[in-house]
Amino acid sequence: MNEDAIDLRSDTVTRPSAAMREAAADAEVGDDVYGEDPTINDLQARAADLLGTEAALYFPSGTMANQAAIRVHVDRGQEVLCDRWSHVYNYEVSGLAQHAAAQPRPVDGDRGVPSPEQIEDAYVEPGSHHAPGTGLVALENTHNHRGGLAIDPERIDDAARAARDLGLPVHLDGARLWNAAVARDVPVERYGREVDTVMVALSKGLGAPVGSILAGPEDVIAAARDVRKLLGGGMRQAGIVAAPGIEALSNVDRLAEDHENAQVLAEGLAGIEGLSVTDPETNIVIADVSETGMDVHEFGDRCREAGVLHTDMGEYRARFVTHWDVTREDVETAVDCVREVVA
């Protein structure tokens, strides 16, 4: 790999700061399977506080946290009502089927959020011989595949209330919920008001090396702890990796810089003939490359040679993500590299 390349594949590629490394080195630790790691306990308490929930649990990854939540919420064979482009449905190795033995019921949500009408229409009543019924509504914010859309709290509330009227729990996949909160200028806890559980990542825009949080009511989190153990996520002196996570919680406001850099990147890319770019709401920029005569793989190969890395989200959709380790200057250089590629 090109070591000097500007890496816009994801906000997961950030390297921990000096403060994070120091926090790791100095962390007090214990055996977290026994609940005795003071650093983990501190992180969980702070996260619950920030998210306005009774309890929170540290997970090695967002995928494991989402999947544990789903496993806790649904009974075997039940349906998970979600957006057709949701992460839990598209990018978690069919975990719905593998861990919860659940069946997805995807709908085409407006900006990725099922509307109350869609939830009512897609709801399957339990109790018949033919269908175990709907067990959960899963929401996502920011919406990754749809381009880092920052969903308004009211939209989340509306969907959650519709679910609750049907007796359904709601899980919010908020891997980048921090970005949504910054973009919509609300405290992150505002998003947790009407949902049952929420997952947030420490290892994306906030820059921690490892970890995500699942937050929710005491009893649900206790059950999720058992599922985490089942999935092999019971960790021992994990305060070493959780300590940078505590450090990371103070990086929320900094995300505004990533959003500004995404704006600069989007404007630059939009100025290149052949690229069609949607106006970013957070730190994700999606460029449609279909008018360049290349598919996203060829485009990606050439970009890599030119010194810019991105990922693909569909045959002609390139995804660029800004983060802590890219500067304004890097973003401007990246635009120049892509311009050469397209020319």
Ligand SMILES: *Cc1c(COP(=O)(O)O)cnc(C)c1O
């Ligand atoms: C990254 C991401 C996840 C999964 O997080 P990992 O820590 O990579 O497992 C889940 N949902 C969304 C929306 C994400 O962007």
